[in-house]
Amino acid sequence: MKFYTLSFLLVVTLIGNIAQAQDDLLSLVGEDKPKKERIKYAFKSPRVINAHSMEFLNPGTMDFRILHRFGQLDQGYKNFFGLDQASMRMSFDFGLLHNLMTGIGRSTFKKEVDAFIKYAPIRQSKGPWSSPVTVALVSGITMDGLPWADPTRQNYFTSRLGFYNQVIIGRKFSEGFTLQVTPTMVHKNLVQLATDANDIYAIGVGGRLKMSKRIAFTWDYTHVLAGLPETGYFNPLSFGLDIETGGHVFQLHISNATGMNERAFITETTGQWGKGQVRFGFNLSRTFQLKKPKLD
Amino acid sequence: MKKVVLAFLLFTGTVLTSHAQKFFTKTGRIDFNATAPSSPEKIEAVNRTVTCVMDAASGNIQFAVFIKGFTFERALMQEHFNENYLESDKFPKAEFKGLIANNSSVNYTKDGTYPVTVKGKLTIHGETKDAEASGKLQVQGGKITATAGFAVLLSDYKVAIPGVVADKVNKNAKIDVACTLEPLKG
Numbered sequence: 001m002k003f004y005t006l007s008f009l010l011v012v013t014l015i016g017n018i019a020q021a022q023d024d025l026l027s028l029v030g031e032d033k034p035k036k037e038r039i040k041y042a043f044k045s046p047r048v049i050n051a052h053s054m055e056f057l058n059p060g061t062m063d064f065r066i067l068h069r070f071g072q073l074d075q076g077y078k079n080f081f082g083l084d085q086a087s088m089r090m091s092f093d094f095g096l097l098h099n100l101m102t103g104i105g106r107s108t109f110k111k112e113v114d115a116f117i118k119y120a121p122i123r124q125s126k127g128p129w130s131s132p133v134t135v136a137l138v139s140g141i142t143m144d145g146l147p148w149a150d151p152t153r154q155n156y157f158t159s160r161l162g163f164y165n166q167v168i169i170g171r172k173f174s175e176g177f178t179l180q181v182t183p184t185m186v187h188k189n190l191v192q193l194a195t196d197a198n199d200i201y202a203i204g205v206g207g208r209l210k211m212s213k214r215i216a217f218t219w220d221y222t223h224v225l226a227g228l229p230e231t232g233y234f235n236p237l238s239f240g241l242d243i244e245t246g247g248h249v250f251q252l253h254i255s256n257a258t259g260m261n262e263r264a265f266i267t268e269t270t271g272q273w274g275k276g277q278v279r280f281g282f283n284l285s286r287t288f289q290l291k292k293p294k295l296d
Numbered sequence: 297m298k299k300v301v302l303a304f305l306l307f308t309g310t311v312l313t314s315h316a317q318k319f320f321t322k323t324g325r326i327d328f329n330a331t332a333p334s335s336p337e338k339i340e341a342v343n344r345t346v347t348c349v350m351d352a353a354s355g356n357i358q359f360a361v362f363i364k365g366f367t368f369e370r371a372l373m374q375e376h377f378n379e380n381y382l383e384s385d386k387f388p389k390a391e392f393k394g395l396i397a398n399n400s401s402v403n404y405t406k407d408g409t410y411p412v413t414v415k416g417k418l419t420i421h422g423e424t425k426d427a428e429a430s431g432k433l434q435v436q437g438g439k440i441t442a443t444a445g446f447a448v449l450l451s452d453y454k455v456a457i458p459g460v461v462a463d464k465v466n467k468n469a470k471i472d473v474a475c476t477l478e479p480l481k482g
Contacts, residue, residue, distance in 0.1 A: 026347060026358050026360050040375070058374075175386075245460050247372065295368075
């Protein structure tokens with residue numbers, strides 16, 4: 001009896017082994033340990049609308065951007081709701097590393113050239129030793145290109161310059177929702193009045209809500225905390241739609257801001273949402289792969 | 297008597313196990329190609345981290361691959377592949393579990409090249425479908441090089457191709473698998 005039990009057990013074990021082996025061979029070689037993995041694609045583009053986003057360009061790519069800001073919608077049919085006037089900025093951004101990018105652009109407004117460098121010491125990730133947020137630092141410079149307002153006085157080149165520094169703290173909460181805050185400091189070497197401050201402090205909030213795989217709703221608001229005159233200036237607020245086609249991202253939006261660099265849109269927004277002084281604008285982004293990885 | 301039978305059983309067991317030689321790799325390669333004939337750019341990617349396990353006795357063959365491990369020439373294409381088409385956050389892996397239909401015609405102890413047909417279930421993008429591929433097994437010095445080509449209709453796996461890229465992305469993707477398998481110990 002004992003013998004039968006034993007042999008029965010043996011046979012069962014054998015059959016069991018074979019059956020298991022046939023069912024899942026892959027489990028025999030074991031799963032790899034979980035690795036730290038970066039959370040990618042928090043935004044479709046390295047810009048929310050006006051502001052820098054927590055996302056970076058892929059290394060080895062160049063983003064050619066054409067930005068347009070039209071006139072105020074309240075101008076009515078006579079100026080075709082602002083479309084008769086356009087201000088533009090053209091820029092080239094480069095992805096250097098997964099957490100490092102740089103770019104240069106020029107705006108028609110004030111014939112201003114701007115450049116920046118953006119670096120993320122911490123990127124949102126999952127797995128062991130992961131971070132729940134991305135922390136990115138942006139440092140930029142702007143250079144006004146207009147003729148001197150008063151050529152009779154002594155003018156210095158440095159008077160044309162402005163600077164901005166910001167920290168982006170952002171998190172992609174889910175596939176569809178991303179939120180970031182950006183404490184920012186803008187410094188202008190030359191201001192209009194002796195009583196105006198040179199340093200402007202602000203905090204920005206930007207986000208994305210994906211509506212489908214290729215369309216997302218975005219918003220971008222900057223609240224100026226200190227440094228701007230009491231009257232005449234307003235906080236820039238923009239709402240947009242990101243539309244992704246094959247190689248392009250279209251960012252359509254309405255905003256009270258005209259400026260297309262940090263100095264301009266944070267410190268020189270004169271439109272007021274409450275009075276309908278908003279305008280239509282778009283960013284067109286086309287990415288080129290400059291450095292191709294070898295596939296073979 | 298008992299001991300004799302027991303020894304016999306154990307022996308049979310050992311023989312069966314040793315005959316059931318398994319082979320594996322974790323560095324297999326998959327080439328993915330979905331370039332439409334009219335497309336101006338190549339839509340292709342490579343993954344060199346394919347896990348493949350094969351049981352020579354039964355002819356069972358299985359492989360698994362992480363979607364995020366595919367490298368494209370253009371990073372933006374890779375982004376779209378992961379985010380919009382294969383949704384790699386939701387469906388991180390693709391898998392094939394199948395059987396070599398003509399396993400008996402392969403002599404694993406003799407060097408040579410053997411044409412084979414594999415049939416099984418292919419899982420991509422969370423969808424499992426019957427799949428069949430023809431390929432070959434090359435036995436050489438105790439190692440096996442397995443190669444096979446799958447033709448995959450993307451709509452079978454609920455991978456939608458939007459109109460704007462319909463002239464670039466081929467509805468039929470080609471998946472070429474190449475694995476050099478070594479004996480699995482233990």
